[in-house]
Amino acid sequence: MITIERLDHIQVCIPIGAEDQARQFYTGILGFKEISKPEALIPNGGLWYQVANIQLHIGVENEINHSKRHPAFQVKNLEEARKHLVENGVRIKEDIAIPGMDRFSFFDPFDNRFEFLQYKAQ
Template identity: 65%
Template sequence: MIKFKRLDHVQICIPTGQEDKARRFYTDIIGLTEIPKPEALIANGGLWYRIADIQLHIGTEDNISKSKRHPAFEVENLEAIKKYLITHNVNIKEEIRIPGQQRFSFMDPFDNRIELLEKEKPEGTRETAKE
């Protein structure tokens, strides 16, 4: 079984090249705080925002039939979950590596994309037993 920890982010999409219009709405009108995208993803366009204790990712796309829209859930034991899904004939898509986390996505039977991620523990830290 998958142990979900929390919703990490939600991604919505805008047409390619419309970041300034999105920034005027989400920053200037809605009042969200823009946060930097990981270096590896900047070339894809779009914007990221902090919203409460999660993130709102605004991606760019022109082909709505293959939308990037998705929720991303933080989980525990990502590799075991990946093996579990594969044994149930779920096709896994490896995602572009970004610092501080491992991640992959998959499509449900209705072509909804779901991303699962696990945060990496900072070097020098270790798990301690809970009392």
């Protein structure tokens, strides 16, 4: 049997050489905390962030494929988060309603999709 302890990290990708643009978005707009990558992985490019109790790894690759894959982050104030993203020109996508939850998706400058969600009080 496999016993999962926790989610450690998720990875999305950006084009090679786009780290500065990624920092503007992930650090500047989202306010994520950049962390150092292990020395052995620095030559691969990309960035790492600590987001709550998981890490977001931003890798680089030649070809970016668009799909439904995405990480979802539970936030404390969904409407405040939405307002902040809209004010910063971030593209928002309204998602299909799910009972007991408010949510929406948004896209980074590289078309990676992210979901923010907030559970409704019961």
